[in-house]
Amino acid sequence: MTAFSYSVFVRGGPVMWLLVALGVTALVVFVERALFLHRGQIRSTEFLNGIKNLLQKDRLMEALTLCEETPGPVAKLVKAGLRHAQDDEPAMRFAVQEAALAELPVLERRISSLAAIAQIAPLLGLLGTLLGMIQTFWYFNQGGSYATPQALAGGMWEALLTAAAGLVVAIPAHLGRHFLAGRVRALVQDMEWVGNELLRYLSLDHRKDGGRAP
DSSP states (O other), X not given: OOHHHHHHHHTTOTHHHHHHHHHHHHHHHHHHHHHHHHHHOOOHHHHHHHHHHHHHTTOHHHHHHHHHHSOSHHHHHHHHHHHTTTSOXXXXXXXXHHHHHHHHHHHHTTHHHHHHHHHHHHHHHHHHHHHHHHHHXXXXXXXXXXXXXHHHHHHHHHXXXXXXXXXXXXXXXXXXXXXXXXXXXXXXXHHHHHHHHHHHIIIIIHHHTTOOOO
16 A cells, blocks of 8 residues: 555544455455355256266265265255165155255355445445544634635545445445355255256156165
């Protein structure tokens, strides 16, 4: 940060430091969640086809091992279904749904904090604006009829800078929250599709083929 930019930043007052802390927090949360969701996104069709091929060869343990080695909620969903492949269809469906319900909070973890930051940052900016205007009128009142523009400029700087900084933090946080929510929806759709396909295969095709129970 150059001397000029730092001097401008300081004119925003103490609220600017709160906004910086919120901005850093939002950035850390977004990067961590984006990387986590990226690791959990797999090629569901290819993965499920590999599981089916192993089951057709009666290699259930290898299928379970593949689920263990594959990251993401889809693999955990398939693993839950394979562990109950010998049960009837309602029992298998319950196991898959239970695994899905356990994974949803993990996927959505800390995303709500971005929404909170997007809501709080403009309010802090508004607080800084009000404090700056209060300071401006206080200087004006102290100066009486001879208040100089230099004396009044400090409060105006604080009012404008904090309002702008609040929006600078809130807008990316809001966009980041929507981006992460979209990634979560994509993973949930993959989980739903894989769960239905696995149940259909285990309850119909696999048993017709004489697949052995685990």
